[in-house]
Amino acid sequence: MMQTDRTWAGKGVNxxxxxxxxxxxxxxxxxxxxxSMPPVLVGDLPPGLPAEGVYLFSERERPLYAGRSxxxxxxxxxxxxxxxxxxxAPFAFLLAREATGKTRASYTPxxxxxxxxxxxxxxxxxxxxxxxxxxxxxxxxxxxxxxxQALLEMYVAVALNTPYNSFETH
Numbered sequence: 001m002m003q004t005d006r007t008w009a010g011k012g013v014n015x016x017x018x019x020x021x022x023x024x025x026x027x028x029x030x031x032x033x034x035x036s037m038p039p040v041l042v043g044d045l046p047p048g049l050p051a052e053g054v055y056l057f058s059e060r061e062r063p064l065y066a067g068r069s070x071x072x073x074x075x076x077x078x079x080x081x082x083x084x085x086x087x088x089a090p091f092a093f094l095l096a097r098e099a100t101g102k103t104r105a106s107y108t109p110x111x112x113x114x115x116x117x118x119x120x121x122x123x124x125x126x127x128x129x130x131x132x133x134x135x136x137x138x139x140x141x142x143x144x145x146x147x148x149q150a151l152l153e154m155y156v157a158v159a160l161n162t163p164y165n166s167f168e169t170h
Contacts, residue, residue: 023147023148023151024151026148027148027151027152027155028155030054030141030143030148030152031141031152031155031156031159033141034054034056034139034140034141034156035139037139037140037141039058039137039138039139040137040138040139041134041135041136041137041138042076042077042079042080042133042134042136042138043134045073045076045138049072049073049140050072050140050141050142051070051071051072051073051142051144052069052070052071052072052142052143052144052149053068053069053072053140053141053142053143053144053149054066054067054068054140054141054143054149054152054153054156055067055068055069055072055075055076055138055139055140055141056138056139056140056156056160056162057079057091057133057136057137057138058136058137058138058139059132059136059137061137063156063160063161063162064091064136064162064163064164065091065162065164065165066153066156066157066160066162066165067079067091067153068143068149068150068152068153070146070149072140076138076140079091079092079130079133080092080130080131080133080134081130082127082130084130085117086113086114086116086117086126087113089126089129089130089133091133091164092126092129092130092132092133093113093126093129094164095129095132095133095164096116096122096125096126096128096129097116099125099128099129100121100122100125102116102122153165154167
């Protein structure tokens with residue numbers, strides 16, 4: 001059995017870090033505020049939109065994708081702008097992958113995102129996906145703190161089981 005190093009034991013390694021606990025415990029009220037917000041469309045964003053925070057795309061009240069940004073208005077618009085590429089509109093890109101059956105990511109030139117964007121069938125599916133995102137409901141909540149923003153995005157994705165969020169690394 002592994003012994004705990006005494007230098008770490010005194011720093012709370014055997015229990016949740018107090019600062020992290022504060023962050024985690026502060027998330028649920030923001031989540032409730034997000035969920036109680038009446039949804040809007042990206043084309044109808046109000047003037048008082050917060051600059052920084054977490055947002056949620058839903059379709060027919062089904063939560064699909066959570067994101068975060070320090071420039072929410074622009075970020076939401078980028079998700080559905082016709083000229084947005086796979087790096088700018090990753091949610092629509094995932095929808096296009098699903099629509100075309102090209103769901104497997106490739107990290108080589110063959111089957112890469114760039115190659116997919118050059119394919120006319122995929123390009124049309126991507127354009128349609130961006131239009132679809134533009135018609136989705138969106139909610140948002142202000143969160144200026146970058147650490148809470150990251151944790152809240154994960155909290156929303158996990159709590160609502162959003163199918164298009166992935167926190168995998170490549």
